[in-house]
Amino acid sequence: MRMGDEKKYKKNLETCQSQLARLSRELREKGIPVVILFEGMGTSGKGDRIQELIQPLDPRGFSVLTVKKPGKEERKYPWLRRYFMSIPPKGQIHIFNDSWYSQVVRRLAVKKPDDGFAKEKWKKINLFEQQLADDGTVILKFFLELSMDEQRHRLSFLKKNKDTAWLVSEKEKDQQRHFKRWKAGYDRMMKETDTPWAPWMVIDADQLSQAGIQVLTAVKDRLAEAVSKTNTGEELQLEKTENRLAHVDLSKTMEKDVYKKKYDEMKACMRSMQNRLYMEKIPLILVFEGWDASGKGGTIKRLTAPMDPRGYEVIPISAPAGDEKTHHYLWRFWKHMPKRGHVAVFDRSWYGRVLVERVEGFARPQEWMRAYDEINELEAMLQDEGAIILKFWLHIDKDEQERRFKERMENPEKQWKITDEDWRNREKWPDYEAAASDMFAKTSTKQIPWHVIPANSKYYARIKVMETILQSVEERLKG
Structure with missing residues (x-):
């Protein structure tokens, strides 16, 4: 770079950085999360571009993350889990030096590329990024395009200096040896995942005098658009659904001795x-929803009592708190997804988005209406990776609920189970009934249906739940 060009570059860089500093403060005030990721060949300048990007930012407002090859323990969990756990909270910027794309491209760059693996992962990545974008996350994806000759020149320069030779990794050596394979993998990546909500921006990394300015300008323009945007929310209509709960036979009972x-x-x-699940490395996810006092806790206690506590986790879900409130609503559930061969039991779940958050107004209509598809996508992803998912709604009538509430109030050992909120929720029974009916209609799929359990008789409900679990698992193991 000539002296005059260097001065001009530095001046333009400082102008962009000054604007970025202001925009990052506005993003933080408005609670807008930002994902900025860089992909490209080794020596394409990802580190330099990130350094220029973070220089004007408040260190409290950003994190730089490098996504490495998953370790032995990470490979036991759903593939998308570690990436969902890395998303930024509201008002924060997460910058990725390599990302969820790196592992997939690596699989495509080997001698015999795993095309089936790649197709499955492109689909999951597109859904993942769409869910983030729909929730208000700004996503910027940069591919730093480097020519084979320029990479060879840069690698040679690094190798000659003993202080920088260590920077040349085996991955970069392989990229130079098999440059065409790696380039084909990256080209495929951009073709399959260039979407309206998260488009790729290709930067000519051979041109050092332009690459940094191009990245900073693109980030500046996109963030300016985000802070000036007013989200009014689209008008969505929900079709009226049948009240499935009205047809549940609550007369089913069971004697105590039976x-x-x-x-x-x-x-x-x-x-x-x-x-057997552990031996076959099959994760089991059990979801329990239902009315207050419908017996969810008692059922969970009985079904887990015979099980080895080292292989299951019961996750009680209440109102989000702390970091849970500042992240995408599914974030807090991803961290509890079981590893292969383990069991996760959710005492209430992600369905709170379309139940309590809908009825109580904690989620905007466009948010909970969008959640039906997001939840179906989540469960389909988990099932695709081998999980068995069983969803139970424990159903009681209003009279039985009142009887149980009064019983709890009269029993000193059970008084802790009843709260003023339980009585308030009871007053909104028709609203919750309508929300549950819509939930069944939108999320009871052929592959992952809802099991509505008559629960006026606790004994009947507990046995029915366990029978359903055993039968479903047996069918899978035989399958």
């Missing part, structure tokens, strides 16, 4: 089931 006998028989079956 229940005890059946439960004792099922204990060994539950232990055996857990062992």
